[in-house]
Amino acid sequence: MDGAWYKEWDQGRQFIIKIKPGEKLRDRLSAFALQSGVKNAVIISAVGSVRHAFFRGIKAGAKRPITEPRMRQHQMDGPLELLGLEGNLITDDRGEIDCHLHIMLGKSSGDVVGGHLFDAEVFASCEILLTEMVVQGVERHISKSAGTPTIFISEE
Amino acid sequence: MDGAWYKEWDQGRQFIIKIKPGEKLRDRLSAFALQSGVKNAVIISAVGSVRHAFFRGIKAGAKRPITEPRMRQHQMDGPLELLGLEGNLITDDRGEIDCHLHIMLGKSSGDVVGGHLFDAEVFASCEILLTEMVVQGVERHISKSAGTPTIFISEE
Amino acid sequence: MDGAWYKEWDQGRQFIIKIKPGEKLRDRLSAFALQSGVKNAVIISAVGSVRHAFFRGIKAGAKRPITEPRMRQHQMDGPLELLGLEGNLITDDRGEIDCHLHIMLGKSSGDVVGGHLFDAEVFASCEILLTEMVVQGVERHISKSAGTPTIFISEE
Numbered sequence: 001m002d003g004a005w006y007k008e009w010d011q012g013r014q015f016i017i018k019i020k021p022g023e024k025l026r027d028r029l030s031a032f033a034l035q036s037g038v039k040n041a042v043i044i045s046a047v048g049s050v051r052h053a054f055f056r057g058i059k060a061g062a063k064r065p066i067t068e069p070r071m072r073q074h075q076m077d078g079p080l081e082l083l084g085l086e087g088n089l090i091t092d093d094r095g096e097i098d099c100h101l102h103i104m105l106g107k108s109s110g111d112v113v114g115g116h117l118f119d120a121e122v123f124a125s126c127e128i129l130l131t132e133m134v135v136q137g138v139e140r141h142i143s144k145s146a147g148t149p150t151i152f153i154s155e156e
Numbered sequence: 157m158d159g160a161w162y163k164e165w166d167q168g169r170q171f172i173i174k175i176k177p178g179e180k181l182r183d184r185l186s187a188f189a190l191q192s193g194v195k196n197a198v199i200i201s202a203v204g205s206v207r208h209a210f211f212r213g214i215k216a217g218a219k220r221p222i223t224e225p226r227m228r229q230h231q232m233d234g235p236l237e238l239l240g241l242e243g244n245l246i247t248d249d250r251g252e253i254d255c256h257l258h259i260m261l262g263k264s265s266g267d268v269v270g271g272h273l274f275d276a277e278v279f280a281s282c283e284i285l286l287t288e289m290v291v292q293g294v295e296r297h298i299s300k301s302a303g304t305p306t307i308f309i310s311e312e
Numbered sequence: 313m314d315g316a317w318y319k320e321w322d323q324g325r326q327f328i329i330k331i332k333p334g335e336k337l338r339d340r341l342s343a344f345a346l347q348s349g350v351k352n353a354v355i356i357s358a359v360g361s362v363r364h365a366f367f368r369g370i371k372a373g374a375k376r377p378i379t380e381p382r383m384r385q386h387q388m389d390g391p392l393e394l395l396g397l398e399g400n401l402i403t404d405d406r407g408e409i410d411c412h413l414h415i416m417l418g419k420s421s422g423d424v425v426g427g428h429l430f431d432a433e434v435f436a437s438c439e440i441l442l443t444e445m446v447v448q449g450v451e452r453h454i455s456k457s458a459g460t461p462t463i464f465i466s467e468e
Binding site for chain 2: 317323370377398416447
């Protein structure tokens with residue numbers, strides 16, 4: 001298809017994951033994938049609260065590829081309500097699980113902040129619902145033109 | 157698994173729910189669960205608009221458990237675009253459906269606000285897509301250490 | 313059910329869609345639906361980055377129906393992190409796919425903005441996960457009382 005690629009995937013197992021206070025989101029999702037044998041998955045829902053959230057935004061006016069001087073990093077100690085965690089877990093070109101996660105967080109003022117997630121620690125609770133994707137020919141590796149790890153579909 | 161629990165669930169029925177203007181989100185979701193016989197479910201998508209949104213954030217620097225003096229409550233009359241509604245419906249220890257909902261709302265300024273949802277009223281429309289989870293050994297009750305109702309998985 | 317309607321749908325195919333830099337989100341989703349034969353679908357996840365985002369909010373104090381003087385439009389050049397894309401694709405009363413999309417975007421400041429999406433252009437990457445809904449008797453057309461295209465369920 002011009003301008004886009006698409007591919008069907010089969011639904012695998014579905015999981016509820018509860019992460020303990022004090023644990024890191026990305027670490028625990030990677031450990032979950034390793035232990036359960038999940039190779040590819042998508043997050044369908046997440047609610048809870050976090051602290052020590054470390055994420056980035058892209059500077060206005062930046063060009064591609066997204067390099068470090070074109071990003072702005074944020075560290076927020078919180079605690080903050082975990083309002084949204086979007087993303088997917090895809091096996092990369094070294095056979096390792098790569099979590100691409102974006103986070104949205106509620107401050108006590110009611111304002112919402114967020115960005116591309118490096119990591120965050122669970123504060124009081126964290127409930128994640130996730131669907132395993134059974135698919136061949138999908139892989140994540142660095143895109144030179146984008147500057148970030150990106151899904152590649154074998155038909156590309 | 158260290159630092160987290162996980163459990164598989166089976167996908168049940170899938171529903172589209174349209175809530176009328178003037179109705180409360182939480183009330184209608186609870187009534188839907190009662191009438192359809194859904195015991196556990198996860199929201200996969202919601203779009204629409206709301207007014208009289210009542211939600212909370214956690215104060216910066218707060219400690220666990222999350223008690224009322226450690227929260228800040230917000231009442232926003234709006235109307236506001238309903239940009240995200242994340243959460244799940246889980247049967248609690250009294251056999252009643254407990255909706256854990258986080259909301260994200262767009263102001264006319266373009267700024268996004270949100271938090272842990274107490275309730276909100278549908279303004280012009282509200283379209284919710286929801287998946288029933290068929291699972292045993294998952295229950296919600298108050299966590300003393302977190303201060304909030306939390307999912308408990310029987311293996312814990 | 314008083315105050316709401318609901319209807320079961322069957323899960324159809326599931327797709328991963330990768331949209332190229334420089335392409336418009338809404339255009340590519342519509343083209344995908346046409347090419348794949350998808351009539352109704354729901355977005356379950358989206359991550360990436362966009363620029364030239366054009367969206368609207370509802371003015372505080374506005375009444376129904378939502379008419380143009382009651383909205384405020386925003387054009388943001390970005391680039392911005394794509395933190396959330398919520399919505400559904402439903403066939404309308406003329407047999408055409410209508411995408412109802414709400415977007416949430418992260419600025420370099422960490423602040424999140426968003427609203428009802430007119431359109432946005434992919435910046436570095438865009439990964440969308442989508443589920444086909446197989447359902448009869450669901451259609452989108454303009455609601456006179458809401459002022460916006462809205463899902464109608466045949467039982468209404």
